[in-house]
Structure formats: structure tokens, C-alpha cells
Amino acid sequence: xxxxxxxxxxxxxxxVILHIDFNSYFAAVEQQVNPxxxxxxxxVTGGDRMKRTVLGAASIEAKRFGVKTGMQIWQAKKLCxxxxxxxxxxxxxxxxxxxxxxxxxxxxxxxxxFSIDECFLxxxxxxxxxxxxxxxxxxxxxxxxxxxxxxxxxxxxxxIGISYNKLMAKLAGSLYxxxxxxxxxxxxxxxxxxxxxxxxxxxxxxxxxxxxxxNMGIFNFKQLRQAPLETLLSSFKSYxxxxxxxxxxxxxxxxxxxYEKEEVKSIGHRYTxxxxxxxxxxxxxxxxxxxxxxxxxxxxxxxxxxxIHCWYREAFSFHxxxxxxxxxxxxxxxxxxxxxxxxxxxxxxxxxxxxxNDGLEILKAAWKIFHQIWDKDxxxxxxxxxxxxxxxxxxxxxxxxxxxxQIIITKALDKINDKYGEFTLQRGTLLNSIKVxxxxxxxxxxxxxxx
DNA sequence: TCTGGGGTCCTAGGACCC
DNA sequence: TCTGGGGTCCTAGGACCC
Numbered sequence: 001x002x003x004x005x006x007x008x009x010x011x012x013x014x015x016v017i018l019h020i021d022f023n024s025y026f027a028a029v030e031q032q033v034n035p036x037x038x039x040x041x042x043x044v045t046g047g048d049r050m051k052r053t054v055l056g057a058a059s060i061e062a063k064r065f066g067v068k069t070g071m072q073i074w075q076a077k078k079l080c081x082x083x084x085x086x087x088x089x090x091x092x093x094x095x096x097x098x099x100x101x102x103x104x105x106x107x108x109x110x111x112x113x114f115s116i117d118e119c120f121l122x123x124x125x126x127x128x129x130x131x132x133x134x135x136x137x138x139x140x141x142x143x144x145x146x147x148x149x150x151x152x153x154x155x156x157x158x159x160i161g162i163s164y165n166k167l168m169a170k171l172a173g174s175l176y177x178x179x180x181x182x183x184x185x186x187x188x189x190x191x192x193x194x195x196x197x198x199x200x201x202x203x204x205x206x207x208x209x210x211x212x213x214x215n216m217g218i219f220n221f222k223q224l225r226q227a228p229l230e231t232l233l234s235s236f237k238s239y240x241x242x243x244x245x246x247x248x249x250x251x252x253x254x255x256x257x258x259y260e261k262e263e264v265k266s267i268g269h270r271y272t273x274x275x276x277x278x279x280x281x282x283x284x285x286x287x288x289x290x291x292x293x294x295x296x297x298x299x300x301x302x303x304x305x306x307x308i309h310c311w312y313r314e315a316f317s318f319h320x321x322x323x324x325x326x327x328x329x330x331x332x333x334x335x336x337x338x339x340x341x342x343x344x345x346x347x348x349x350x351x352x353x354x355x356x357n358d359g360l361e362i363l364k365a366a367w368k369i370f371h372q373i374w375d376k377d378x379x380x381x382x383x384x385x386x387x388x389x390x391x392x393x394x395x396x397x398x399x400x401x402x403x404x405x406q407i408i409i410t411k412a413l414d415k416i417n418d419k420y421g422e423f424t425l426q427r428g429t430l431l432n433s434i435k436v437x438x439x440x441x442x443x444x445x446x447x448x449x450x451x
Numbered sequence: 452t453c454t455g456g457g458g459t460c461c462t463a464g465g466a467c468c469c
Numbered sequence: 470t471c472t473g474g475g476g477t478c479c480t481a482g483g484a485c486c487c
Contacts, residue, residue, distance in 0.1 A: 046455055054455050069487090072454065115458095115487045206485050237462070239484090270456060307479080316453060344454075350480060381455085388479095 016125040016137060017255060019161040019169035020104065020144065023178035025117035026057035029096050030086050032153035041065060042084040043076055051274045052380070056088050060178055093117075099152050101258075107140065112255045120166055122255040134183060137162050141181050163190070167251035170203050190249025194221035202246060209236075209243075221247045267297050267305070268385025276315035276378035283312075283382060287366050288359075290384045295359035298386065299414055304355040305386035308365040311348025312374065313381035344380070349373050355390065358406065362386060 022028065026044040031037045041062035043055040055076055058067040065080035076083055097116050105111050110122035123140065125133055141160045148156055159180040161173025168190050172182040175193070184190050194202075199220065200210045216235065218224050224247040232240030245251060269290045277283065287310075298305060349369045356362060366384045 049455090052453085052455080056455080070455080072452090074452070075454095118487075204485070208484060239461080264458080265460095266458070268457075272455060309480095348481085352479065383456090385458090 014124055015164075016123055017163060017166055017169040018121040018123065018141065018144075019163075019166070019173040020100075020119050020121060020158050021161070021170075021173045021177075022100070022117040022156065022158045024057055024059050024063065026088055026093055027059035027062070027086075028155050028157065029093050029153075031059060032096075032155040033092065037084065037086065038155060040084055041067065041080050041082060042086050043067060043073070044086050044088045045073065047087055049274060050085075052272050090116075096152060096156065100148055100156070100158075103147050103151060104144065107144065110255050110257050113258050113261075120169065120255045130185070134185070137183060138181065145179070145181075165249075165251040166253050166255065167203065167246065168249055171197075171201070174201070184249075187249045191221075191225075194247065194249060197221070199224070204242065204246060209239075212236075213243075263303070263389065263391075264301070265389065266385050266387035267294050267303075267389070268309070268383060269293050270311075270381060270383025272313075272381040273379070276380050278376060278378045283370065283379065284367060286382055287370065287384060288363055290382070291363040291366055292359040294384060294386055295357055295362055295410075296414060298357035298389075299410070302392050303389045304357045304392055305389040306355045307350055307352045307386065307388040308362055308369065309348060309350035309383075309385045309387065310366040310369040310373075311346055311383050312370070312379045314345045314347070315378040315380050316344060346381075347373050347375075348383075352388065357392070358410065 027042050030042060030044060031040075037059075039061060040059070041064070042059045043062055044057040046053045046056055050073055053073060055067070055069055055071050055073065057069050058071070058076070062076070062080055062083055065083075067076045067080050067083060073085065093116055101111065101113065101119065104119060104121055108121055108123045112120040112122075114120060125137060141162060144160065145158065148158060157179040159173050159177050159182075161169045161171065161175070161180075161182050161184070163169040163172050163184040164186060168184045171190075171193065172184045173180070175182045184193060199205050199213060199218070200207065205213075212235065213219075213224065216227070216231075218227060224243065227244075227247075229240065229244050232244050234240070236243060271286055271290060273282075273286065349372060351365055351369060353361065353365050362384065370382075
């Protein structure tokens with residue numbers, strides 16, 4: 001527990017924010033569901049693929065070997081040869097999330113869902129006396145942990161950060177893992193902590209911002225606090241104010257309860273192919289799967305969208321990088337200063353069409369974009385997304401007879417796919433698709449029937 | 452042998468309309 | 470003749486989060 005001021009000096013702030021962050025979440029759920037995985041180093045993968053994929057989560061046991069979320073599988077295996085790989089199952093995790101959210105919402109209606117394994121809870125805390133106030137908060141946090149253990153599962157643990165705003169609550173939650181409980185009581189305590197963490201130890205400063213700050217001679221929060229607001233504003237525009245506030249532990253953002261959250265703003269899918277390809281036929285097949293998935297999600301949410309974004313990532317290539325990319329004079333004994341850096345170049349474009357939630361319409365647009373931007377080089381990843389979303393209204397859907405027929409067919413397809421799984425039934429054009437992958441994967445199911 | 456996949460927000464410039 | 474201003478839409482691209 002960190003407290004900057006003495007008990008008597010505490011100023012009343014009725015709102016207190018808890019950040020609840022579940023530890024090694026996907027891995028913990030797998031261990032909860034399958035007792036044979038408990039106590040063992042496991043890594044949750046994105047599916048059945050082993051190539052060109054990364055770990056979605058690592059169990060606490062795996063983390064002891066240095067295995068981390070986001071790590072490539074071969075890398076993780078190298079660190080921990082006994083790593084057990086478990087294919088991820090998002091429905092399972094979502095189910096578990098619903099259960100812990102139900103528990104948390106009993107403490108306060110101000111519950112913001114931040115991600116599948118993270119949320120903010122705003123509670124009232126009116127005790128004037130610091131000590132009794134702190135003990136109340138700690139009691140609540142411990143009670144939450146206990147209920148989750150009892151009602152969701154003993155392997156599901158969380159770290160809780162408590163503070164006077166979201167930024168500091170999240171920071172507090174990140175300080176002690178797993179199963180931590182940290183309180184950052186006030187701005188004085190916040191500064192104390194900030195001066196002891198790295199710039200990118202806070203939510204909102206990533207590698208790029210950190211590098212830009214470093215280039216300005218700023219390497220820690222103490223130095224950031226000394227930077228004049230004008231300097232930050234001129235370098236980072238409006239984000240300069242955010243950085244200025246961060247260094248002082250200030251954050252005005254509100255806890256937005258789930259029932260006040262806006263609808264999604266975009267829906268997209270991307271897919272990394274397990275080999276590099278320049279086959280238009282293969283690329284089109286993948287686009288077709290991606291756009292069908294997007295369209296089904298739109299229809300499930302009763303939405304239509306009109307801006308289509310399509311982008312791809314080129315195959316890995318080596319480039320000589322900047323000034324380091326020189327070969328030395330060649331004098332004997334002189335170190336070769338040839339630095340090779342790998343680069344993934346991406347390329348994309350977006351266009352706006354008429355509102356739609358039809359897979360083939362989205363495909364047409366995506367394919368058109370792809371043709372315009374593709375330089376015929378081999379690619380490793382392709383993605384599509386749709387934005388500018390709106391609820392379906394008679395105005396934004398065409399009422400032409402052909403379209404009406406199409407809507408009826410689509411509805412029937414959705415119904416069957418909902419029941420039996422993605423791509424059980426597909427449009428005729430999909431049935432001629434070439435088999436791209438040897439391993440089963442969500443984009444190419446073998447359960448295909450002709451209508 | 453080589454880094455996934457789902458999102459959000461912000462900025463800036465151009466086109467176009469009134 | 471020659472040019473303001475507000476507003477909206479569209480697009481590109483960057484940065485961040487989990």
C-alpha cells in the first residue's frame with residue numbers, strides 16, 4: 001500500500017476506482033476447466049496453427065521460464081521446452097468473463113468493461129478518516145477476490161489496483177502480479193510511484209512515444225514533469241496535455257458503465273497466411289472468408305456499414321537500415337558494421353460504398369481495393385474492416401427485389417451457420433474454393449455441404 | 452526461423468456545399 | 470472579379486491498448 005500523506009490531511013474524494021485485472025487470464029481459465037493443466041507451464045495459442053502465430057497467454061508457471069504473452073511459439077518453446085500448448089477458445093473465456101462481471105456489478109453499477117480480462121469499478125467511499133477508509137477499500141477488494149475464487153474458480157485470480165482515478169488505478173493494478181492488491185492513495189503517492197517506474201510502464205505510453213520523449217531528453221517521469229506544457233503541446237499536439245497530466249498522476253477520464261458504452265465503431269478481420277503467397281486466387285479465397293465473417297457479425301448486431309478498408313502485409317524482407325547499413329572499409333580486423341533489419345511493409349486503402357451488411361458486397365469492395373494497391377509482391381497477411389456503422393433502417397438498405405431475395409437467402413444461411421458453426425453452408429461461389437491450408441483452421445472448415 | 456488478431460482515437464489534408 | 474468561413478465527408482497514416 002502506498003500512501004503519500006498522513007491520515008489527517010486527507011481530502012474527501014467520494015469516488016474511488018478499482019482496476020481489476022485477471023492474471024494470465026486465458027491460461028488460468030484453461031487450468032480451471034482442465035485440472036490436468038494445473039500447476040503446469042501452459043501457453044494458449046491462437047488456434048491450431050503453430051507457424052506464424054504468437055501466444056495469447058502464458059500460465060504463471062510458464063512465465064517463470066520467461067515465457068510471455070505475445071511471444072512466438074518457437075521462442076517460448078526454447079525458453080520452456082516442457083510448455084504445453086493449448087488452442088484458445090474465446091467462447092470459454094467470454095463465459096468466464098460474464099461470470100466475474102456479474103459478481104463485480106453487485107458492488108457498483110459503475111462497472112466499465114475494458115477488455116475481456118480487465119475492468120474498472122467505481123465505488124463510493126465516504127469515510128473521512130484515511131485509515132478506516134483504506135481498511136474499507138482493502139476489505140472490499142479482498143471480498144471481491146474471495147468471491148471470484150469461490151464462485152468462478154480457484155485458479156482464476158486477479159490483481160486489484162485502487163486509486164483516485166482510472167490511470168492510477170490501472171497503474172496500481174500493474175505493480176504487483178499475480179494476485180496483487182495495491183492502493184495509490186493520492187497524487188503525492190502517485191508521484192512517488194511514477195518516479196520509480198519506466199515511462200512505458202503506464203497505459204498510454206508505447207514504444208514510439210517513449211522514443212520521441214527520449215529524443216527530447218526525457219527518460220523518466222520526473223523529467224517529464226519538468227517539461228513545459230508548451231513544449232509537449234508543440235511536439236505531441238493535444239496528446240501533450242495528456243502526457244503533462246500523466247506525469248502528475250492526473251486523469252479526468254470517466255468510468256463508462258457497459259450500458260452507456262457506444263456500439264462498436266468498426267468490425268474487421270485479418271489473417272496471416274502460414275506461407276507467403278502471390279496467388280490472386282488464394283488471396284481472393286481468404287478475402288472471401290474474412291468478408292463473410294464480417295458480414296455475419298454485422299447482421300448479428302443488426303448493423304450496416306459503408307467504409308471498407310483493405311490492407312495487406314508484404315512478406316518479410318531484409319533491408320539495409322539507415323546509417324548503420326554500411327559495410328566498413330574492409331580493413332582486416334575491422335568489424336563489419338552491416339546491420340540487417342527485417343521489415344514488414346504494409347499497404348492499404350479504404351473506400352466508401354453504399355451501406356451494406358452483405359459479404360459479397362464487402363468482398364467486391366475489398367477486392368477492388370486490393371487490385372489497386374497490390375504491387376504483385378508476395379504477401380503474408382491480409383485484412384479487411386468495415387466502419388461508419390449504423391443500425392439497419394429501411395433508408396440504408398436497398399429495397400430492390402433482387403436485394404430482398406438476397407436478404408432472405410442470407411438470413412437462412414446465417415441461421416444454419418449459427419447452429420452448426422461457421423462456413424457450414426456457403427454460397428455457391430465459395431464451394432469451388434481451393435484448399436489452402438493443410439491444417440484445420442477457422443477459415444476453412446471441412447464441414448461443407450451443398451445446398 | 453522470423454512478429455497474431457481484435458479494436459480505439461487522433462491528425463491532417465482535400466473536396467464539396469452553402 | 471477572385472476569394473471568406475463554417476461544416477461535413479472522405480481518405481491516409483500514426484499510435485496506442487489488450
